[in-house]
Amino acid sequence: LALYGSTESTCVIHKLKATFARFGIPEQIVSDNEPQFISEVWRNFCATCDIQHITSSPHNPQGNGHVEWAEQTAKRILKQEDPLLALMSFRATPNTSTSISPAELLMGRKIRTTLPTLQKNLRPKWPSKTSIREKDKAAKEQQAYYFNRRHGVKDLPVLRPGDSVLLKLDGESQWKGPAKVLMESTTPRSYNVSRDKVGERRRNRRHIQLLPEGVQEETFTTTTSPNQPTQKVQHCRDSDIPVEAVTMQPTITRSGRVSKPAVRLDL
CATH class of the missing domain: 2.30.30.140 (SH3 type barrels.)
Known part of the structure; x- marks a missing residue:
């Protein structure tokens, strides 16, 4: 989680280099089509680091949904009274789909937080990657199924x-x-x-x-x-339209009496 003072490519690259120095260079980077990710400076940076850059479909935020959701989570964390403490709590919280926290996935162990815990729970223990992938895949398929059924999505x-x-x-x-x-x-x-x-x-x-x-x-x-196919409209003059003779029928009340309009004095 890094705060950007600017959205220019040079600023984004500087922040990413700090992250790479700590965790290493990734093989892929997924982003949207913002200007900082399509500039010549960014392309040279990806080529130098041997990074495959993948962009989502333009004007389609759903195609980059996991990034959009991560951005919302980061904004909620930054709004807390102590953002760093909130970030630590987030990294130590198990995921609802995999039951594994982000810290365990990254470091192979649980991290110590302000919540009391036993020392044996902090010992390194790598989770099963196969089980995590299966649980994550099943959760995403279930979410996609209910979303498509609710919104009537069709191929x-x-x-x-x-x-x-x-x-x-x-x-x-x-x-x-x-x-x-x-x-x-x-x-x-x-x-x-x-x-x-x-x-x-x-x-x-x-x-x-x-x-x-x-x-x-x-x-x-x-x-x-x-x-909706286009329809040909023919313009006609009023004199071209035949007028049928209309006979006015008298108004009859429920009792059978013929109702006549009142005659008012026209001054």
Whole structure:
């Protein structure tokens, strides 16, 4: 957990070097597509340290959910009266899915905190990595199952290179296009698409709509949904519309009496 005075690439790299000096260089780094993670300085840093940099789908925070959740946890810790004590308590608390604390996973032993404990509980003992992976996988699958069932999630059709598609982000109200699918991206459910005057972009599958077959590509450039075909509207003058004669029927009350409108004095 490190506080950044700036979001520039040089500041982020400086903080990461301090972490690497303590724990070593990781093989992979997963991040979003913020400017500090796509700069030339960052690419050179990853190449020098032999780190594989993986980015999530643009405009899709769900694809980087574990990082978003870790960020929320870090913010809650920093809001405590004693952030360092709160951080120690977090690292010593067992995970609900694996029943193992972060400290045990990293150092192979429980750490001593302000809570009383026996000395034998602090002796080094590495947990079973196979059991931890199985429990973690089962917990994630269960969470995904209930989330998909609650929100009615369905798998979208797979796109192929050359397909004509439309694009729309969450904050936009209209589908834009047409665009062409170039290839499937390395990240799950992501595609590289190309659009005139915009160039190549990477988009998540939920931001891509397959253009129906037999429909001209210009049809849906300004419509809000590709499932709503455009309709041809014919403008008519009022004189062209035939008017049928309408006979006014008298109003009859429940007792059978004919109700006549009151005649008022028109001054």
